[in-house]
Amino acid sequence: MIVVRAPLRISFVGGGTDLPDFYRRYTGRVLSTTVDKYIYVVVNKTPLIPKISARYKISETVDRPDQLQHTRIKAALLDLKLKKGIEIASFGDLPAKTGLGSSSSFSVALLMALNALQGKKIKSFEAAESSCRLEIDLVGEPIGKQDQYAATFGGINIFEFKRDDSVNIIPVYLDYKIRLEFENHLLVFFTGITRDASSVLKEQKVNINKKMFTLKQMADSVFEFKTLLESGNFKEMGKMLHQGWLRKKSLASKISSGFIDQLYKAGINNGAWGGKIHGAGGGGCISFLTPVDKKNAIRQAVKKVAKSHKLSGFKEVPIRFVQSGAEIIFNSER
């Protein structure tokens, strides 16, 4: 049996510039950090049971991988030519589709686990690239590459997406004081609405030509955010998030909604410097950079908005930043 754990991520600036339609024309850049919420993938050989079993939200047991409903597991097994006698299960600290990159964290963990089961350990670029290939090329998801890289490498990083499809990693080194201060100025809420990234990203993809200028601004703003972060200037970082929010909203109609706008306004009106909706948008998680003494007022205000929309799933997500990327945490095959 093998257990692999991969972290979720929060991206702050540059989201959307990791799509090939953009980075094939202009270098895409994203700044993100991994957080202490994880996806776990467990794989096990079952030599006496000639089936494929996949357990996630539902449970599937089939004779051949091509009969599976789970697109990523199906594609990975077919690609690795694993035909039978294997069970796969996944667990998560948060629900799927929260905008924190969980589906790519799952893919990275899945591929590391399936490879390890065959005695092959994949890490760093190999793990990230094969996950991108699985999701984008084999499954055909209209997503970018930032999540696979964030989940694989861990920590706070800038990822640069180059025209030739290569990815450059620039780690952002912070000492513990600034890192803990950053966490302390950040509030993250799960809206209670889950959504599929694909539907938003499809619209965004169509819009890319029109939005080239906005996306370039987003990609270029990454270094400014890094400089502010290194000096612990959370106020200016918050203002940059606010600018990013306005830009991102202009990219696709589904990114925001009446409810999300109200939540965001509640945060800003109660003292937040800025904030953002995570992932492709339309639901998922929303976060604010805020003065520490405004946190309680913001908590109360956003909860009120959620209550008025009868969103029982709305809750605060306490997070810590982590250094670890995807890792094999148990391997009985060693």
Next chain:
Amino acid sequence: MSNYIVEFSKKVQTALNNLPVNEITKSLNLLEAVYERDGRIYVFGNGGSLALATHWVSDFNKTVFSHHLDDHSRRFQAIRLPTTEEELTAWANDIGFDQVFAGPLQNYLHDSDIVIAISSSGASTNVIEAVKLAKKNKIPVIGISGFDGGKLHELADAKILVRTLKGEYGVVESVHGAILHLMTNYFKDYFNHLWTINQKKKKKGRRSF
């Protein structure tokens, strides 16, 4: 006599002024990641470097959480290899001196672990053998070297090189000692700071980290 003393301290100062800051930062992050996944840290070297490894393990295991030992059930697990002189001589005598670190490392190694290899020349065969074993298993390696860094510098993921003229063992090992103490101090200060924040949150009744 005073000239000799000044000359030596100048060499140490020069080396200290040129510490590879980014690589040390990277090492600290790698160590934090191993703590997050509850893995273990194996550290080894020859002669004075083995003494540094032993010294560091005793400090690191004991003092990082010394502020509030009872509040930290998860602590660092640093292990010097080999753990006993008996193992050292057994591996050296029965298998060969080049296996004194790789042999015991193979006994312990899990995917969630990390290795710190210390070698002034960066060229010690037995150190390199253990580093190669770690690399084969995709285990991160922090390489603490001197002189021109040698093979260790080439193979390590975090490359802490104290660059000096060849043969300056005293200078290199003195600075290695300072870097290792820096690692211990960093985590001691970090966890103490975190503890203070969590105490404040507890008082306010909020969920702690």
